[in-house]
Amino acid sequence: MNPRRKKRLLFASVLIGGVAAIASLLLFALNSNLDLFFTPTEVVQGREETGLMPEVGQRIRVGGMVVEGSVDRDPNSLKIAFDIADSGPAITVLYDGMLPDLFREGQGIVAQGTLIEPHVLEASEVLAKHDENYMPPEIAEAMGESHNKMEYSKGSY
Known part of the structure; x- marks a missing residue:
């Protein structure tokens, strides 16, 4: 795999992981404030x-x-x-x-x-x-x- 593809794959992985972390934190905050x-x-x-x-x-x-x-x-x-x-x-x-x-x-x-x-x-x-x-x-x-x-x-x- 060439270096350019490795950078893109790393960037995509970090982006997906970040979105997943933000979504999970958001759901946790909403769930704890739910009455x-x-x-x-x-x-x-x-x-x-x-x-x-x-x-x-x-x-x-x-x-x-x-x-x-x-x-x-x-x-x-x-x-x-x-x-x-x-x-x-x-x-x-x-x-x-x-x-x-x-x-x-x-x-x-x-x-x-x-x-x-x-x-x-x-x-x-x-x-x-x-x-x-x-x-x-x-x-x-x-x-x-x-x-x-x-x-x-x-x-x-």
Whole structure:
């Protein structure tokens, strides 16, 4: 093989290796910042269609309705614990911080955080829906008719 071909082969090899390294680092960075969305039922039972089950220590987002009578506030700090549920089982959310003004029992919320036990989420952020008529599509689809029944049984706020 002549020297010119060796240089071209070396250049092509380095170029392909560099692109592969950059692509792998990019995928690793994107994967570590990925927060998957689950409903409380999917956290407890896993997703039926994919069999995907969140693991303890994984960062996730969970959306559902705050269960009536489940809000437990610490009087000496901003710590709060509450349960959220969809049409199935509930999970407990622990949060230390200021809650949104629209947060209340029976309210639809999305909590983002780390799963510290199979049924306990330590939230770093809690978002409340902005009005009575809005619900994120993922939650609305997961909850189906159960949300509509809850809204009509409570009346308007």
